[in-house]
Amino acid sequence: MQERLSQSERGPAGDSGRGHHRVLLGAAAGVGKTYRMLLEGRQASSLGMDVVIGYLEPHDRPDTIALAAGLEQVPPRPVEEAGARPEMDADAVVRRAPELALVDELAHTNARGSRNRKRYEDIGEVLTAGIDVISTVNIQHLESLNDLVFELTGVRVRETFPDRILDEADEVVLVDLTPEELRDRIGAGKVYPPERVQAALQNFFRTENLQSLRQLALREVAEDVEARRTPQGPAGDMNPLIRQALRERILVLVEASPRSQRLLRRAWRSGQRLGADIDALWVHPPGQSLDEDGRVAVAALRRLAVLLGVHFLEDEDRDPVQAVARTVADRRSTYVFLSRPQEGRLHRLLGRSRLEALLDALPGVDVRICADAVDRPGEQR
């Protein structure tokens, strides 16, 4: 169920006696992060290490509670805020001075009146005291992904943590579960109480949401592996096959039109965020002769592609969908960008047919239809 994908190659506890921080990263609640944290704590304890639970969110899950039994728990700190649950007591953990502290939910926001606003700051104090920490967090809390998570899931996550926390961690370990397995666990009542199961499955825990979040988590850990292996740069010496398997490759379908400039620029921005290589494909019928506007547009696209570091591809085919499918297979594209079909009844009909045919021809490939920013309601004349 759980797969370890990342391990720091920087060795144990960093400089100046600071504790070693191992982050268990998951795509969503219920994948088994807390369980894994407790399991690792028990294993360390059985090997003679002094282990305490610094903070545990048991979520009333019987398996979790059972696994925590027998591990010493530093009592949480009561808070003044009405209705708020007790918080991690960083001072007490530091005074107790174990070798390893287990701390759940590093993105948590502490109750008002706490010395530290966020739990990762409490964890920082424990690490500074030379205590090793295993902590847990879900990918949707990562600050830089906030907009993307909102775009993908429609849920705006309020509790975030800065990316530097993962950058500074000694190890980032992915706790992975397929969307189907997670939904099965939720359906079986292993994650939420029965009255919340249906709402969870129909809302946040929809398969497509979980797939997107899992993809983000996989990518984050892959980038972490790559960054640690290649401190000089992102390309590095990672096995090309692994890199290809983990990375996105974008294919942008351009036309002999100025709006393809905007599409290519937009795809390039996404490519920058994803660390993806980008190809631009212009398909035209054999022997097609362009008018001056068309020739200018294609020439300008080629020049833009050079500036952006995009591979410009040209293909002749009467059936553009077939040409695209061929290129996707050849280039192993994972993500196709195209412009929204143009206005007008005839174009709409053709556009729909073309889109449907394209989607049918590209199973397993993400397709993004980009609206023109200038067409947004707020941009109307």
Place this chain on the structure above:
Amino acid sequence: MRVPWRAPRAATTRRVLVAFAAGELDPVVLRAALRIARAEEATLVSAYLIVVPLDHPLDSPMVDEVGEALPILEAIERVGHRSGVPVDARMERGRSLRDALTRLWTEERFDRIVLPASTGGHSGFGERDLAWALTHAPTEMLVLRPAPEAAP
């Protein structure tokens, strides 16, 4: 599935080029260029010129410069759209501003070229580049020199 292709359109669109170097295009110049393009029922080609240093191959990807250019070009497109003027944005590279301009007007036809002058606190081309452009531009050229009192 076969999808019919659109027949090529006649190429009759007039094209007004407004070129600018790194940094924002002066809004005074942009408004003037839009007025000209609207009056001539032309497409405004806004071109961000990127100078590629000599220690880089000319066809190097220019990631940082492109990152700076994109929001500016997109802002110009939005302003153009609100003004009813079609905008076709460009980034053009060269070893110098003059080289980038030459590449641009060699590749594309323009009916009018608008260059901003760097005077009165406004960003734009220096007098030598303007003098060069006036003698080398393949078509009618307009140098915009905003009045000192015009807000940049």
